[in-house]
Amino acid sequence: AQTVTQSQPEMSVQEAETVTLSCTYDTSENNYYLFWYKQPPSRQMILVIRQEAYKQQNATENRFSVNFQKAAKSFSLKISDSQLGDTAMYFCAFGTETSGSRLTFGEGTQLTVNP
Amino acid sequence: ETGVTQTPRHLVMGMTNKKSLKCEQHLGHNAMYWYKQSAKKPLELMFVYNFKEQTENNSVPSRFSPECPNSSHLFLHLHTLQPEDSALYLCASSQSPSGGQGAGKLFFGSGTQLSVL
Numbered sequence: 001a002q003t004v005t006q007s008q009p010e011m012s013v014q015e016a017e018t019v020t021l022s023c024t025y026d027t028s029e030n031n032y033y034l035f036w037y038k039q040p041p042s043r044q045m046i047l048v049i050r051q052e053a054y055k056q057q058n059a060t061e062n063r064f065s066v067n068f069q070k071a072a073k074s075f076s077l078k079i080s081d082s083q084l085g086d087t088a089m090y091f092c093a094f095g096t097e098t099s100g101s102r103l104t105f106g107e108g109t110q111l112t113v114n115p
Numbered sequence: 116e117t118g119v120t121q122t123p124r125h126l127v128m129g130m131t132n133k134k135s136l137k138c139e140q141h142l143g144h145n146a147m148y149w150y151k152q153s154a155k156k157p158l159e160l161m162f163v164y165n166f167k168e169q170t171e172n173n174s175v176p177s178r179f180s181p182e183c184p185n186s187s188h189l190f191l192h193l194h195t196l197q198p199e200d201s202a203l204y205l206c207a208s209s210q211s212p213s214g215g216q217g218a219g220k221l222f223f224g225s226g227t228q229l230s231v232l
Contacts, residue, residue, distance in 0.1 A: 033218055037221075045205065045207075045223040047219075050220065095214075100213040101146060101217075102148075103221065108157075
């Protein structure tokens with residue numbers, strides 16, 4: 001069974017600064033996907049970034065980037081130039097070719113961006 | 116209207132009530148999901164539907180009864196719930212529940228915050 005662990009329940013960052021959210025996972029699969037989802041106060045979860053395990057290049061989406069360390073089973077999210085609208089709960093998630101879109105989620109990290 | 120819409124946004128019910136949660140997606144997706152989100156716990160996948168057929172039931176108690184009349188609509192019928200069932204219930208959709216290029220790209224609604232008294 002897959003597990004996803006987010007060890008930081010809460011984090012805060014000053015506006016315009018950079019913050020990194022941690023995620024580790026455990027799996028015996030070789031072909032899988034990793035995700036970061038964002039849940040703002042509106043409660044609607046939004047996909048932030050997606051990484052395929054077979055790709056060595058780290059995924060980036062504008063101010064969001066990941067540091068994917070396959071051997072260490074680590075998948076951290078870096079948010080650059082933090083904005084007030086980045087305040088949200090961030091969930092790390094895991095899926096495989098077999099499980100498809102039936103994802104396993106971590107417990108989440110509440111990020112607060114301070115003005 | 117676009118995206119995934121859930122109603123009601125909030126629901127308070129007694130343990131003997133019967134109520135239903137509704138989800139509608141306007142994305143042309145084939146798969147729909149119910150997730151339960153409790154405080155300080157990972158999201159729990161409850162049910163998966165693909166082309167109206169239930170493909171997964173993660174040992175959910177029978178007091179939760181899903182219904183998927185077509186690929187765009189998903190319901191969760193609730194009856195004789197317990198206080199521990201109080202949680203945020205999220206609906207999601209995706210092009211397919213399977214692997215491939217779109218795997219894991221879920222589109223969520225804003226959820227129904229359920230309180231069971």
